[in-house]
Amino acid sequence: xxxxxxxxxxxxxxxxxxxxxxxxxxxxxxxxxxxxxxxxxxxxxxxxxxxxxxxxxxxxxxxxxxxxxxxxxxxxxxxxxxxxxxxxxxxxxxxxxxxxxxxxxxxxxxxxxxxxxxxxxxxxxxxxxxxxxxxxxxxxxxxxxxxxxxxxxxxxxxx
Numbered sequence: 269x270x271x272x273x274x275x276x277x278x279x280x281x282x283x284x285x286x287x288x289x290x291x292x293x294x295x296x297x298x299x300x301x302x303x304x305x306x307x308x309x310x311x312x313x314x315x316x317x318x319x320x321x322x323x324x325x326x327x328x329x330x331x332x333x334x335x336x337x338x339x340x341x342x343x344x345x346x347x348x349x350x351x352x353x354x355x356x357x358x359x360x361x362x363x364x365x366x367x368x369x370x371x372x373x374x375x376x377x378x379x380x381x382x383x384x385x386x387x388x389x390x391x392x393x394x395x396x397x398x399x400x401x402x403x404x405x406x407x408x409x410x411x412x413x414x415x416x417x418x419x420x421x422x423x424x425x426x427x
Contacts, residue, residue, distance in 0.1 A: 295351045300338030300385055303346065303368060303375075310353050311363040312376045314392030316417045317342075317385035319424070324414035327406070334409050338384040341408075345378055346370050383408020386416060 296304040300317025303310050317338040318324065324334035349370040357365045368375045379385035380395045383402040386409075387395035403410045415423075 293351050295346045297339060297342045297346065299335065300342050300379055302363070303342065303351070305351055305353055305368070309363045310355075310366045310368055311359055311361075312379070312385075313356050313365050313367050314388050314395050315376045315380055315385040316388040317379060318409060318414065318417050319420055321424075322415070322417065322420050324409050324412060326412040329412070334384075334414060337408070338379070341382055341384045342375070342379065345373075345375055351375075381407070383410045388418075 293306050298304060298309070299320050301312045301315050303312070318335040320335040320339055322333075322335035323331050325331055351368060351370050353364070353366040353368040355364045355366045359365050370378075376385075377395055377398055380387055380398045381402055383405075387393070387399040389396050402408065
């Protein structure tokens with residue numbers, strides 16, 4: 269009986285420690301629509317954020333680094349929070365396409381709601397209404413003028 273109790277306590281301790289390690293996911297932000305969680309690259313489904321070196325224009329026509337702003341906003345969203353992702357598929361670059369959450373908050377939706385990403389409606393329509401609200405409120409990139417990230421990438425491809 270003592271041996272059984274000792275085995276059960278050891279098993280409980282192992283699963284408690286394993287659960288604690290899983291809860292403390294390491295997160296690295298790549299940009300406004302891509303993160304790495306525990307070494308696995310995640311491309312956030314249904315959104316497209318400005319590229320890191322992309323410039324936009326504010327309501328007064330002043331140029332600013334909107335890609336850096338999107339990156340910084342994602343960093344704030346994940347900072348000191350438990351991040352988890354729901355894999356939907358794998359893209360042609362080998363990244364997991366996912367909906368990711370920080371303490372239960374949908375990160376994909378949060379980026380679009382703040383105006384630091386657009387709904388990538390060619391692939392997924394779930395964030396279209398959120399984008400309309402951000403645009404109407406003039407949040408993030410919607411405060412002025414910008415080129416959609418997918419077009420910016422086409423024009424700025426490295427040769």
